Amino acid sequence: CEEMIARLEKDRAAWRSTPALPASSQHTCHYGVQDHLPIFHRKALADHRFQSAYQVDSEMDFQAWRTAARSQILEAFQDRLPGCPFEPVLICEEDRGTYTAQKVAFNLSPVERVAGYLLIPKGKGTHPAIIALHDHGAHFSIGKEKVIRPVGESAECIRDASEWVAGLYGGRFIGDELAQQGYVVFAMDALYWGSRGSREEDPYARQQALASNLFQLGMSWAGTIVQQDLRSVEFVRSLAQVDPERIGAVGLSMGANRVFHLLAATDHVQVGAAICWMTTTRGVLQPGNNQTLGQSAFSMLHPGLRSRLDYPHVAAATCPRPMLFYCGEQDALFPADSVKEAFQYLRGVWDHAGAGESLITQCWPTGHVFSVEMQDKVFEFMGRHLKNRD
Numbered sequence: 001c002e003e004m005i006a007r008l009e010k011d012r013a014a015w016r017s018t019p020a021l022p023a024s025s026q027h028t029c030h031y032g033v034q035d036h037l038p039i040f041h042r043k044a045l046a047d048h049r050f051q052s053a054y055q056v057d058s059e060m061d062f063q064a065w066r067t068a069a070r071s072q073i074l075e076a077f078q079d080r081l082p083g084c085p086f087e088p089v090l091i092c093e094e095d096r097g098t099y100t101a102q103k104v105a106f107n108l109s110p111v112e113r114v115a116g117y118l119l120i121p122k123g124k125g126t127h128p129a130i131i132a133l134h135d136h137g138a139h140f141s142i143g144k145e146k147v148i149r150p151v152g153e154s155a156e157c158i159r160d161a162s163e164w165v166a167g168l169y170g171g172r173f174i175g176d177e178l179a180q181q182g183y184v185v186f187a188m189d190a191l192y193w194g195s196r197g198s199r200e201e202d203p204y205a206r207q208q209a210l211a212s213n214l215f216q217l218g219m220s221w222a223g224t225i226v227q228q229d230l231r232s233v234e235f236v237r238s239l240a241q242v243d244p245e246r247i248g249a250v251g252l253s254m255g256a257n258r259v260f261h262l263l264a265a266t267d268h269v270q271v272g273a274a275i276c277w278m279t280t281t282r283g284v285l286q287p288g289n290n291q292t293l294g295q296s297a298f299s300m301l302h303p304g305l306r307s308r309l310d311y312p313h314v315a316a317a318t319c320p321r322p323m324l325f326y327c328g329e330q331d332a333l334f335p336a337d338s339v340k341e342a343f344q345y346l347r348g349v350w351d352h353a354g355a356g357e358s359l360i361t362q363c364w365p366t367g368h369v370f371s372v373e374m375q376d377k378v379f380e381f382m383g384r385h386l387k388n389r390d
Contacts, residue, residue, distance in 0.1 A: 035287035036294070045282050052308035054316050056348035062319075069309060069317045073264050076305035077223035084110045086235050091115065092152035098122055099179040103151040108188075108231055115195050116188035116232070117148040118239075119179035126243040128386040129184040129236050131269065132175045133229065133251030133258040134193065136296055139164060140203045143193030147255075148175035148185065168252065170372035178250075181379060182387065186236045190225045190258075192299070204295060211298035222302050226261045233268050246270065246386045250378060252370040253277055256325075257300045264317035271385045273324040273378045274315075275370045276331055278346075281310050283338020290333050312342040319346075320355030322385040326374055328366040339363065358385075 032039055052072055054065045074080075088106040102118040121127055132147040145153065145161035146169075165173055175185040189196040191210075198206055211221045237244040248271035251259045256277035263272045284291040291297045305314070315323070325346065327339045343361040350359035360381060364374060 036292045037285070037287060041285065045285060048281075050306075050308060050310045050313055053310065053313040054349060056345070056352050062349075062353050066317050066319070069313070070264060072308050073261070073302075073305065073314060073317065076220075076302040077227050077265070078219045078303065079217075079223075081109055081224075081227040081231060083231075083234075086238060088235075094151055096176070096179070101149070101151045101176075101179075106235060108228055114188060116186060116235075117144050117151050117175070119148060119175055119183075119185040120241050121179060121182050121184065127182055127184045127241055128246035128248070128382075129186065129239075129242045130175070130178050130382065131229070131232060131236060131247065131249040131262070132178070132185055132187040133249060133255035133262075134187065134190065135168065135252045136254035136299060137164070137168070138204055138296060140193050140197050143189035143196070144187035145194060147173060147251075148187045149173040168368075169370050170375065172372060172375060174250065174370070174375060177375065178379065178382070181383070183382075184236070184239065184242050186232060188228075188232055190254075190299075191221070191228065207295045207298060215303070220301070220303050221298050222300050225299060226258060226265060229258055229262045230266055233262070233266060237268060244268070248272065248382050248386050250382070251275065253368065254296075254299060260311075260315040260318055260323070260325075261302075263321065263323070264314050267321075271322045271382060272318060273326075273381060275326045275374065275378070276328055276334070276368050278315065278325050278327060278342045279311055279334045279338040280342055281306055283335045283341070284333075286335075289335075312345045315342075315346060316349040319349050320353045320358060322358040322381070323350075324360040324378060324381050325362075326378075327363045328368055329363050330365070330367040333368055336363070 029039065052069060054060060054062065084107050086106045088104050091103040091105055093100055093102040099119050099121045102120065104116055104118050105113055106116065108114045134143045134146040142157065142161050142164065145157060146164055150158050150161050165171060175187055179185050192198065192203065192207070197203060200206060214221050214224060233247065236242055236247060247269050249259045249262055249269050250273040252275040254277065256274035259272045259274040263269050286292070325343065327334060329336060346359060346361060350356050
């Protein structure tokens with residue numbers, strides 16, 4: 001309450017000191033919105049200060065900041081997802097040589113029982129695990145099938161997934177590649193993809209309706225997605241085949257956004273790799289950028305959070321854990337200057353925390369893709385921190 005009163009007094013002081021047009025002026029605006037943006041957006045961006053950001057060159061206590069930032073991030077997710085027993089049941093499985101591929105059903109919440117893919121290496125003992133988080137891509141017919149080769153699905157689904165993976169992942173299902181390297185891998189559909197998609201046609205145009213209706217329920221689409229990712233982590237931790245102290249997460253595009261929000265929200269994931277999703281709000285809140293068009297943007301917008309933390313500030317809350325951030329120099333979704341600004345900030349955070357060796361940031365001469373070459377480097381990174389630990 002005291003914080004809100006202080007903020008109100010600060011706002012009042014700013015209003016009193018802001019020059020206004022003379023009372024006699026007859027000039028008025030002829031429109032209030034252009035290119036989907038309010039006409040005052042540039043001034044708002046110039047004046048905006050992320051009030052809860054970690055200041056690298058300050059005397060701020062990083063751990064205290066991180067605790068406070070996590071609290072604000074979780075608050076922005078809106079209603080917490082209620083827990084319940086998972087009660088997993090095997091639907092079907094396939095022998096894939098060095099590992100077994102399973103399709104399982106489990107309780108995501110007290111009101112949603114969903115399907116997921118689980119890849120389990122053969123052999124005794126526990127294994128490190130990877131949460132594979134799928135992209136958005138404005139392609140909703142598949143979700144988990146973008147990162148794990150379909151298990152027990154139709155020929156049409158297999159074709160759909162294969163074509164998608166050929167276009168964005170160099171023709172490789174990253175989950176299957178990781179399973180061959182000895183990881184338990186889990187993937188499920190985010191809300192609105194695959195088996196959890198819309199029953200109506202034209203799903204792209206219906207994204208805003210879903211986001212709006214979740215707001216009316218006191219929830220948000222983005223917050224629901226990450227909270228359900230948190231549930232998937234707890235599900236994986238409950239598996240007898242998994243070492244709960246060796247869990248990583250990897251994702252492309254929206255999957256990358258999910259990665260750093262997930263790790264910012266929990267310490268139960270020890271390593272993260274976020275491919276082609278890092279920027280600043282000032283960088284993307286520009287005419288023509290995808291983030292200004294509504295629709296898909298709602299899947300990654302957390303109400304109220306931007307007044308406190310920018311995207312790299314959220315990612316900073318994952319420090320000092322090992323994190324990898326890749327971008328594509330030819331990625332039209334994220335202006336290069338904004339990516340470099342975000343990377344520079346993250347480097348300062350990790351170095352200031354004495355964990356500089358745990359952070360990798362790199363821009364590749366590619367577009368918005370997760371190429372085979374990038375994958376190989378990510379797999380090395382995961383192996384170094386999840387398989388080769390002392």
